[in-house]
Each structure stands twice: as C-alpha cells, then as structure tokens.
Amino acid sequence: MKDRLFRHILPRVAKPARYTGNELNVIHKDWEKSRVKMVFAFPDVYEVGMSHIGGKILYGLVNEQTPHLMERTFAPWPDMEQIMREEKISLFALESFRPWADFDVVGFSLQYELSITNVLNMLDLARIPLRSQERDSTHPLVIAGGPVTFNPEPFAEFIDAFFIGDGEEVLPEFLDCWDSNRDKPREERLRLIANIPGIYVPALYSANYDDKGLIKSMLPDVPEIPVSVRKRVLKDLDQAYFPSRPIVPYMQVVHDRAVLEVMRGCQRGCRFCHAGIVYRPVREKSIATLKKQADAQLKNTGYEEISLASLSTLDYSGVNTLVRDLVADYGEKGIGVALPSLRVDAFSIDLANEVQKVRKTTLTLAPEAGTQRLRDVINKNINSEQLFKAVEAAFKSGWLSVKLYFMIGLPTETFEDLDGILDLLEQVKKIGNRYSRRPVEIRASMACFVPKAHTPFQWQRQNTIDELREKIRYMTGRRKKHIKLSFHDSETSYLEGVIARGDRRLSGAIYRAWELGCKFDGWSEYFRFDLWQQAFKECGINVDDYTRERSYEELLPWDFINTGVTKAFLRRENEKALSGETTADCRQDQCNSCGICPSFEVDLDIREEQ
Secondary structure, three states: OHHHHHHHHHHHOOOHHHHOOOOEOOOOOOOOOOOOEEEEEEOOOHHHHOOOHHHHHHHHHHHHHOOOEEEEEEOOOHHHHHHHHHOOOOOEOOOOOOEHHHOOEEEEEOOOHHHHHHHHHHHHHOOOOOOHHHOOOOOOEEEEEOHHHHOOHHHOOOOOEEEOEOHHHHHHHHHHHHHHOOOOOHHHHHHHHHOOOOEEOHHHEEEEEOOOOOEEEEEEOOOOOOOOEEOEOOOOOOOOOOOOOOOEOOOOOOOOOEEEEOEEOOOOOOOOOHHHHHOOOOEEOOHHHHHHHHHHHHHHHOOOEEEEEOOOHHHOOOHHHHHHHHHHHHHHHOOEEEOOOEOOOOOOHHHHHHHHOOOOOOEEEEEEOOOHHHHHHOOOOOOHHHHHHHHHHHHHOOOOEEEEEEEEOOOOOOHHHHHHHHHHHHHHHHHHHHHOOOOOEEEEEEEEOOOOOOOOOOOOOOOOHHHHHHHHHHHHHHOOOOEEEEEOOHHHHHHHHHHHOOOHHHHHHHHHHHHHOOOOOOOOOOOOHHHHHHHHHHOOOOOHHHHOOOOOOOOOOOOOEEOOOOHHHHHHHHHHHHOOOOOOOOOOOOOOOOOHHHHHOOOOOOOOOO
C-alpha cells in the first residue's frame, strides 16, 4: 500500500505532504503490543486538522500514557478522493498506512457543524457503513467528540457514541473499558460505555414527538443508563498531560507554531458564545508549568513563534508576567509570542508592545457590536471610549493595521446598530490617521449571528438569508473609503444555524445532502446550498422550524446534556438581554449563580499574578 501510494498516487495530487505521514516527532507505536487501536479522524484537510490543539493532546496522551494506540487521518482533498475511488484505495491512517477496517475505534473531532458531510464521506471512503444501525462487531466503533457534540442529535444516526466534555478525562477510561470487554457482544459493550460519565450512546435513547412535531420526551430505552449525560471536566490543568514533542508538519499549516494552552474556559458571559458556556469553569495553568511546556516544545520542534491559546487569553491572571518572561527568554533568538484577538477592556498596550518587539503583527480586537445598546444586549462589557483609547495607544506605538470583529443579525438589532459599526470604524480610522505618518489599514470582519445550544440565546430567532443579505447590502452601500469590510456567507451561516439547533429528524437530510455531492461545506468553493435545499425538500424538512424562536416551555433537543450551567440561569440571561441589562464577570465581581462551580465542585478563585 505505502509503495503504491508514494510511487503512483501522490505525484498526481496537489500537496502530497498531506498524505505522507512520517513527520518530525510522529509516534510509531508497536501494533502487535498495543491494546485498542484507534484512528483520530479530523473531518477537514491536513492543514486545518494539524492546527487543532485538542488532537495534539489526545494523540500524545493515548500513545505515551496508555497501552493503546492512536493514529491520524484527515479528509482527503477532492483530487485525492477521486484517485482513491478510481484506484479502490480505502481511507488509511498516516502512521501505519493501514485501512480503517484494521482499527477497533474511529474517533471524529467535530469542531464545526458543517463538517458532518465530510464525516460521512470519510466513512464511505473507509468502506464503513454510514449509519450506526448497519454496523456490527466486524466494524470499528465510530465515536465523536468536540464542541459540536453538545447537541449531538442531528448526527445520532451516524455516530455510535458521543464524548461530551474534556477528552483527556473520558477517552482513556473508555479505551480501557472497550478493551476489557472484548469478548462481550457489541450491544452489551455499548451499554457498558453508556454508563461512563460523559458518554452518550444515541442508539440506547429514543426521542418522542407530539402532534405538533415538538419533542415530547428524550429517554433511555434501558433502565441502567442515565437519563442525563453529564459532561466531563478536567479539574487540574497543571497535572494534565500536554505534549512536549508535538508533530511538526512538513508543509505549512494554518497555525504553524508552538502552542501553550494558558487556561480553559471563560467567565465573561457573552450571551452569544457557545464555548463560553460549554467550557466552563475557568481553569488556569501556573506560569511555571507554561514556561516548562514552552521550553520543551521549542527545543523539540524548532518553531519560531509561541501562541498563547485560550478563549480569552488576556483574562489569564499571569499573562503580563508570562509574556514578558517569554519575550525575555526567547526574543533574542528571534522567537516571537502571538496573542489571539484581544478584548478591548483587557487590552494592555504595554503587553502588545512586548510582543511587537520581536515581530510586528496586526492588532485584532472584537467589539462585536457597533452601539452600546447592542453590546449591553449581548453582555459585551466594553464601551466605545475603551476601544478608542486602545487603538489610540496602539497607533501611538507604531501599529499600522487594526482588524475588528463584529456580528450582524444579533437579537434586537436595528439598522442604527449597523450604522454604529460604520461610525465606529470611521472613528478608528481618524485616530489612526492622527497618529501615523503612513496610511493605516482598518479591516472589519462581519460574522452572521447563529443561535447555539446551551447559550442564553438558544431560544432566539435566527435572521433569514434575505434579512442577512439586506443588512450586508446596507452596510456595503454606506461603507467609507479606505475601510475594508468582509462578510461571512449568509447561506452558510443559515445552514449552520439549522444544524446547530437541530434534532434527529435532520439525519436523513444530512445523509441525502451527502448523496447529492455535498462535502467540504465550510469551504466556499465547494459549498452547494442548492443541494442542501433539495435534500431538505426531498426529506420533508422545513428548515424554518429550526431557526424559529423557541418558547421556554419547549423541550429542546439538547436538554438531556448536562453542561453544569442551569437552564434557569440561561433563561435569566436571555431576559436580561432583552431588557438591556448586563451581567458582571464573576471572577471580578460576585457569583452569578450559573451553577457550574457547585455542580462540578470547583473552587473558582482568581489567582494573584504569579
């Protein structure tokens, strides 16, 4: 297989390094001595999947600290897929080049709702039945984890078991259980893993609907498994595994640098933010741990940049000390420090200038909305004055490019709020021109708001495609010169919203869309909304049923997933949004009674800067 691949197949495709494996720091574990053999399957191309920090953690954890084995597979680009189908080559893992049929478990990482057609395409390429009910003990078990699985129902027909929460907690426990019960029938093994906290086996649950098509109940079919699936939470990041020798690709990937996960979770409480709820509570690493991890990664990879990763890096209590220490330790060696998009209220120009000493980058800020009224609705606790002071300090210090992130289609949004975005951008441009002798670049990226499960806005209506297009036309027509606007595709966002709040009845339409040729739906050159519309029509799905406003009394498809944040808290936050009330950061103010800390017995105290 390997010789045929290298001699006859790879010379015919673009970017053959996607499929060669054998990168620096790759792990070739003894196949015969390993217990459970698992494929980590990322349903996007190599460049995207190899940038995913979660995959790096699980790959190292399983291979270095368990008796089991994990290898990798990424979605082949269409040119490679065509040749694989023509040559009858089954989808394989990069470490051993073995087909998926040789493995015990295939685990998908679901980071984005629209990757589901790639999941089906990869299963088909691997010659594994796409629907769970069609598989038997001769097939690998198909599992999935990641943020999308907090509403697993649209994918219930295709996945044997979903992993809810932190994978480091649940995956080794699952692999041990699957291994120790090899001699039992598949159905019994599924019941056993369904009793592991954080694992949901959809075949063991039934969704019942009333005559209006609303969910009446969602209950297990067997008495010994839990009614509610509780997410898994890793409590101590300092003691948790983190890779010291991550794989270094032989081609450029999206995030091609060393990565430090400084903290997990976010307490800010932005009401649109899915990650801000499902990744609670906040857990930090110590500076000492992070500096050790930075040193090990740089020595073992040769990277020239360190990225500080989290949902809100400047909320890390030791960020000032950490950045200054990293710049002092590595700056003279030409190794830079990268910060993600910065919150305006947490912005420290001194800190940004520390980063700028080594490598100048674009300053990225996320106001999200153009007026104070709408920022209060979404609980983005910043004001325009804070933004203007931040960009003023940046331009004074020599920054020449600023990128700002906004959303359109937010609850209660009016055209005055859209005008507010344009006015704010014009004001930022004026500030830049005041302090810079060279022309400054102002770019604004507009995402379309998508209501997500487990957020305060899970009950809100999503804008229609026509409404979003009208808002895009409005802003484009009033844009001032020298300000660059980019908009996320309204059809893509609408489909994301349908799936994000979908139920099991969507599975048939997803399958049909794949049959019609849908794949790489997150890539504009392959997205075919017309085929999705055809699939929904053929399957009798009214997509407006999934983007409509929901009532508080309605049972939601994801209600049986226990994130630790109570539904009562989410309802209070939605009501406060509609009245324009804000909620303070609980690490800086008082507890907001979201439920996460007592539910998971976490003591959430903000550390002094270490």
